[in-house]
Amino acid sequence: ETGVTQSPTHLIKTRGQQVTLRCSSQSGHNTVSWYQQALGQGPQFIFQYYREEENGRGNFPPRFSGLQFPNYSSELNVNALELDDSALYLCASSLRGVAGPSRLETQYFGPGTRLLVL
Amino acid sequence: RKEVEQDPGPFNVPEGATVAFNCTYSNSASQSFFWYRQDCRKEPKLLMSVYSSGNEDGRFTAQLNRASQYISLLIRDSKLSDSATYLCVVNVGNTPLVFGKGTRLSVIA
Numbered sequence: 109e110t111g112v113t114q115s116p117t118h119l120i121k122t123r124g125q126q127v128t129l130r131c132s133s134q135s136g137h138n139t140v141s142w143y144q145q146a147l148g149q150g151p152q153f154i155f156q157y158y159r160e161e162e163n164g165r166g167n168f169p170p171r172f173s174g175l176q177f178p179n180y181s182s183e184l185n186v187n188a189l190e191l192d193d194s195a196l197y198l199c200a201s202s203l204r205g206v207a208g209p210s211r212l213e214t215q216y217f218g219p220g221t222r223l224l225v226l
Numbered sequence: 227r228k229e230v231e232q233d234p235g236p237f238n239v240p241e242g243a244t245v246a247f248n249c250t251y252s253n254s255a256s257q258s259f260f261w262y263r264q265d266c267r268k269e270p271k272l273l274m275s276v277y278s279s280g281n282e283d284g285r286f287t288a289q290l291n292r293a294s295q296y297i298s299l300l301i302r303d304s305k306l307s308d309s310a311t312y313l314c315v316v317n318v319g320n321t322p323l324v325f326g327k328g329t330r331l332s333v334i335a
Contacts, residue, residue: 110271141322150230150313150325151270164322198269200323215323217269 110134112201112218120224121189129184129221133201139163140182141215142174145196157182158204189225196220229253232314232326240334243304247329249297249314258317259290261299263310264328270313273299304333 111134121127133140139158143151153166157176171187180201186193200215232249239245251259259276274281276288276297287300297314311328318324 110269143323143325148327150327151323153322153324156322166322214272214275217271219269222267 110201110216110218112199112216114197114199114218114221116221117219118222118224120226122226123189123191125189125225126185126187127189127223129186129197129199129223130181131184131199131201131218132181133199134216137201137203137216138180139202139204139213140176140180141200141202142182142184143198143200144168144193145198145220146192147195151198154184191225194223194225196222228326229324230314230316230326232312232329234327234329236330236332238332238334239304241304241306243333244300244302245304245331246301247299247312247314247331249299249326251295251297251314251316251324253316253318253324254295255318256295256316259288259297260315260317260323261286261288261297262313262315262325264313265310270325273312301331304331306333306335309333 113132141156142154145151155165156163160176173185176182198220200217202213202215261273262270263273264270276290280289285302289298311330313328314326
């Protein structure tokens, strides 16, 4: 296993509600990336956090927001849920050196949170 | 044009067969290349990185052709346990991982 944990494992919400998903990174990792994987698709990048700051964002609306804490764990918040938000939400942790991003930076994925919006 | 394109499959092959997956990417500045494996209802797991010189790990061989912007994965002597979705992934420096849709493989006894 990668040592990356996510909670909850499954969640059912209704349209308009808000949801918070949590991710604990692998020990020693300082960077967390969040991805959304719809059924039959590859994961799509939502955003990345490094040293408690957002460090890159994909093509997702502002109702998708996040946080990273001093222990490098992270939250993904989604407001005003829509039916199309139903997906597997994956977080991935990695170790970034002081020199910045590197092509050698390997991301390790958690088991994901499966969100269903009714 | 999608950034990473893969044949979605499914590929249904008998045990012991050799199967090849192809992937093309659109960004010529891509620097890192990977194959991830994803089992049904599980997270993606890194199968192997892909290097310019090509690399092999047991029954798995990955090739990269930068000129054609093409990546391949060859699986020899397929096992039932190889049944999964194989995701082609590229990375441009400090950008996030960009995934293809995946190619589904079913190895049949």
